[in-house]
Amino acid sequence: MTSQAGNDEGARVSRRKLFGLAGAGVALAGAGAAAGVGFDRLGEGSTAQAAVSTVDFHGEHQAGIVTSTQQNLHFAALDVTTKDVGELRQLLRTWTAAARRMTTGQEVVPNGAVGGAAEAPPGDTGEALDLPASELTLTIGFGPSLFDGRFGLAAKRPAQLVDLPLFPKDKLDPTRSGGDLCIQACANDPQVAVHAVRNLVRLGFGVTEVRWSQLGFGRSSSTSRAQATPRNLFGFKDGTNNIKSEDTDLLRDQVWAQAADGQAWMAGGTYLVARRIRMHIETWDRETLDGQEQIIGRTKGSGAALGQAGEFDQVDLNVGGAGGVPLIADDAHIRLASHETLKGARILRRGYNFVDGSDGVGHLEAGLFFLAFNRDTRTQYVPMQQALSAKDAMMEYVQHTGSAHFAVPPGLTPTSTWGDGLFG
Amino acid sequence: MPQSPKAPLAVLAGVGALVALAACDSTGSTTSAAGGPIKVEASDTSCAVAASTANAGNVTFEITNKGSKVTEFYLYAEGDRIMGEVENIAPGLNRRLIVEVPDAGKYQTACKPGMVGDGIRGDFTVTGGAAKQNDVNAQKSEATKSYATYVANNTSALETETAKFVDTVKAGKVDEAKAQYATTRAYYERIEPVAEKFGDLDPLIDVREADLQAGQQFTGFHRLEKDLWVTGLKPDSGQVADKLLTDVKDLVTKTKTLQLTALDLANGAKGLLDEVATGKITGEEETFSHTDLWDFQANVDGSKGAIAALRPILQERDPALVSTLDKQFANVQTLLDKNRNGDGFKYYNELSQDQIKEFASAVDALSEPLSKVAEVVSK
Numbered sequence: 082m083t084s085q086a087g088n089d090e091g092a093r094v095s096r097r098k099l100f101g102l103a104g105a106g107v108a109l110a111g112a113g114a115a116a117g118v119g120f121d122r123l124g125e126g127s128t129a130q131a132a133v134s135t136v137d138f139h140g141e142h143q144a145g146i147v148t149s150t151q152q153n154l155h156f157a158a159l160d161v162t163t164k165d166v167g168e169l170r171q172l173l174r175t176w177t178a179a180a181r182r183m184t185t186g187q188e189v190v191p192n193g194a195v196g197g198a199a200e201a202p203p204g205d206t207g208e209a210l211d212l213p214a215s216e217l218t219l220t221i222g223f224g225p226s227l228f229d230g231r232f233g234l235a236a237k238r239p240a241q242l243v244d245l246p247l248f249p250k251d252k253l254d255p256t257r258s259g260g261d262l263c264i265q266a267c268a269n270d271p272q273v274a275v276h277a278v279r280n281l282v283r284l285g286f287g288v289t290e291v292r293w294s295q296l297g298f299g300r301s302s303s304t305s306r307a308q309a310t311p312r313n314l315f316g317f318k319d320g321t322n323n324i325k326s327e328d329t330d331l332l333r334d335q336v337w338a339q340a341a342d343g344q345a346w347m348a349g350g351t352y353l354v355a356r357r358i359r360m361h362i363e364t365w366d367r368e369t370l371d372g373q374e375q376i377i378g379r380t381k382g383s384g385a386a387l388g389q390a391g392e393f394d395q396v397d398l399n400v401g402g403a404g405g406v407p408l409i410a411d412d413a414h415i416r417l418a419s420h421e422t423l424k425g426a427r428i429l430r431r432g433y434n435f436v437d438g439s440d441g442v443g444h445l446e447a448g449l450f451f452l453a454f455n456r457d458t459r460t461q462y463v464p465m466q467q468a469l470s471a472k473d474a475m476m477e478y479v480q481h482t483g484s485a486h487f488a489v490p491p492g493l494t495p496t497s498t499w500g501d502g503l504f505g
Numbered sequence: 506m507p508q509s510p511k512a513p514l515a516v517l518a519g520v521g522a523l524v525a526l527a528a529c530d531s532t533g534s535t536t537s538a539a540g541g542p543i544k545v546e547a548s549d550t551s552c553a554v555a556a557s558t559a560n561a562g563n564v565t566f567e568i569t570n571k572g573s574k575v576t577e578f579y580l581y582a583e584g585d586r587i588m589g590e591v592e593n594i595a596p597g598l599n600r601r602l603i604v605e606v607p608d609a610g611k612y613q614t615a616c617k618p619g620m621v622g623d624g625i626r627g628d629f630t631v632t633g634g635a636a637k638q639n640d641v642n643a644q645k646s647e648a649t650k651s652y653a654t655y656v657a658n659n660t661s662a663l664e665t666e667t668a669k670f671v672d673t674v675k676a677g678k679v680d681e682a683k684a685q686y687a688t689t690r691a692y693y694e695r696i697e698p699v700a701e702k703f704g705d706l707d708p709l710i711d712v713r714e715a716d717l718q719a720g721q722q723f724t725g726f727h728r729l730e731k732d733l734w735v736t737g738l739k740p741d742s743g744q745v746a747d748k749l750l751t752d753v754k755d756l757v758t759k760t761k762t763l764q765l766t767a768l769d770l771a772n773g774a775k776g777l778l779d780e781v782a783t784g785k786i787t788g789e790e791e792t793f794s795h796t797d798l799w800d801f802q803a804n805v806d807g808s809k810g811a812i813a814a815l816r817p818i819l820q821e822r823d824p825a826l827v828s829t830l831d832k833q834f835a836n837v838q839t840l841l842d843k844n845r846n847g848d849g850f851k852y853y854n855e856l857s858q859d860q861i862k863e864f865a866s867a868v869d870a871l872s873e874p875l876s877k878v879a880e881v882v883s884k
Contacts, residue, residue, distance in 0.1 A: 162866060162870070197880075198880045198883065200768060200771075200879045200880045200882075200883035201876075201877065201879060201880030201883075202876045202877075283873065286869045286870045286872075286873040287829070287833060287869075287870030287871075287873065287874070288870075290862075290866040290869070
């Protein structure tokens with residue numbers, strides 16, 4: 082049955098127009114804020130800041146890696162269903178063009194949401210109309226399975242893009258694992274992130290299909306010294322020792338792939354590990370405060386390592402308490418994850434909290450959607466997770482339920498597209 | 506249509522009118538169409554339409570429900586073909602309906618207090634103006650003619666096969682009736698968007714038990730499906746079968762007078778695949794017999810039938826779209842063929858989650874390009 086609704090010419094305002102107006106109006110407020118006031122405290126939730134907030138889509142590296150972590154995530158892993166490499170190549174071009182627009186707050190195509198033909202479905206789904214760019218970043222990655230020979234890419238597979246091993250205590254759900262491609266959408270407004278993934282998925286029908294996807298809220302790490310360290314669902318500050326965008330030497334050594342690493346097309350790229358970590362929230366909440374702090378190796382309030390005063394005070398794994406017993410236990414999370422223990426290996430973390438409702442027995446289906454970037458997963462993430470899965474006292478409260486690995490190609494110029502290096 | 510909450514109110518305040526209307530008008534529409542708004546005052550016993558004529562083009566009605574029951578408003582063309590409708594007008598509310606009426610002729614307005622029955626009818630005449638949409642282009646006219654033949658062939662077979670099925674049910678031959686059930690329905694599923702043009706007939710023939718409203722009788726194919734597969738034939742099964750045949754005959758008669766436009770074909774082709782995506786992929790349509798894949802095949806056939814009629818137009822205007830459609834139709838067909846079992850198909854409950862996902866993905870891949878056909882045709 083059809084009921085016909087009228088058109089309202091007045092409502093046909095492009096996202097670009099709205100953005101332009103809003104942007105001009107609040108530019109001054111943004112400049113004032115930058116002087117002195119902590120960006121993080123002022124910015125989050127402030128409409129003034131949200132309105133001026135675009136992150137450059139172009140650059141040496143893809144946006145969404147060292148970009149100051151936004152508040153919300155929609156992550157999707159997709160499988161390629163076509164056998165025609167030309168179609169895949171074309172989709173990557175289409176996606177690039179759409180991403181270039183959406184990351185500046187525009188619709189997928191001009192007049193996409195309401196300005197098109199009345200007889201056609203809109204070219205843009207419209208739920209982000211009137212919303213600013215909200216620091217949207219779109220980051221793409223290629224999974225190991227993309228290099229299986231279907232598209233003649235076997236010789237292009239980086240050695241670093243290993244099939245992740247099964248770690249102790251993993252309980253991986255195949256419907257939350259793997260994928261030929263991934264799209265990471267981060268934004269300060271969940272609707273903007275969801276809109277971006279939804280529209281890219283739609284452009285991909287017939288070429289790709291969604292394998293799994295995950296929503297995340299409340300970034301659980303910071304990637305810039307301008308950001309305060311957030312808390313995860315265990316209530317602890319998470320990612321205090323994370324690599325920050327200001328640590329250019331560390332980024333060069335630990336995050337960005339180089340041509341000399343084996344695959345020239347990956348120079349300036351990185352490797353993304355995605356793990357869905359279910360937290361047994363209810364049992365954690367029954368653990369004593371002291372017990373919780375022992376497990377993490379930090380105090381819950383300030384986030385300081387045990388034996389230290391401030392959050393960012395240097396961690397001392399050897400500091401002794403009464404009777405010479407180490408304050409940071411052998412199985413404490415920060416000891417096992419520290420680069421001192423791991424021969425200097427570090428990773429750039431970018432995870433998000435998630436709550437996917439409840440699990441049917443009344444427990445929160447919640448946890449940490451762990452995202453991390455490193456230069457060589459074989460020598461960085463894998464040994465770190467081996468140590469944690471085998472020994473971490475926290476493993477009693479968490480379970481890894483999803484797992485995926487992607488090669489994230491380098492950034493784009495205004496004329497290049499996401500498939501260029503890989504297929505070029 | 507997402508809008509900032511302030512925008513429509515501000516616009517309305519500017520023209521100094523109808524603020525109360527906007528508050529309950531979900532479309533947020535503020536412009537009046539060329540025909541000018543015609544006020545309709547609906548009560549529980551009357552339907553006062555302020556004008557009984559209008560010029561062809563867009564005709565706008567503004568309906569106020571002054572009664573105590575929830576009501577609906579319809580504009581019907583001859584043969585009770587629905588031109589436009591607005592449902593669920595709660596007591597005290599105003600709603601607006603904009604209907605595109607391209608052709609001069611006799612129409613009827615109707616209010617339906619309590620949203621039941623034929624409603625309180627009034628004659629409505631449309632004069633002059635717009636050219637007949639389905640004649641403007643010889644190609645489009647050819648397309649609709651060709652599709653009308655397709656519809657006629659299927660409705661005629663539907664009538665014949667339904668008559669056989671009804672006889673079998675009435676003879677109490679359960680196994681035989683089960684075997685006829687899915688193949689009979691196929692003729693209906695191929696042309697369902699056409700059947701849906703007749704608002705009352707589709708629910709009588711094809712309502713699902715889960716969609717019944719309070720007080721609505723469970724009739725049609727799915728009632729017999731339940732009798733055959735779940736409960737066993739009941740004392741009134743024969744009556745239900747007879748009623749089904751009556752309704753099908755009624756449908757066949759009405760389709761003969763139906764004037765479809767090329768746009769109807771395009772939207773119908775898409776609508777059939779939408780049915781697959783929402784009803785068949787989930788196994789909801791044939792919940793007792795699990796013969797969803799038979800319906801699925803019929804919907805695909807029907808969609809292909811409509812696209813075949815439009816093919817010359819599409820080929821001329823967007824050949825790339827045609828090759829995409831051909832490819833994706835073939836892909837869906839290959840999947841269906843993989844799940845054949847003898848003359849029929851596997852039952853829905855024999856499919857694995859992976860197979861269902863494969864179907865869903867193929868249907869998405871076909872439906873996206875199908876949704877672009879209407880725009881190409883309308884140019």
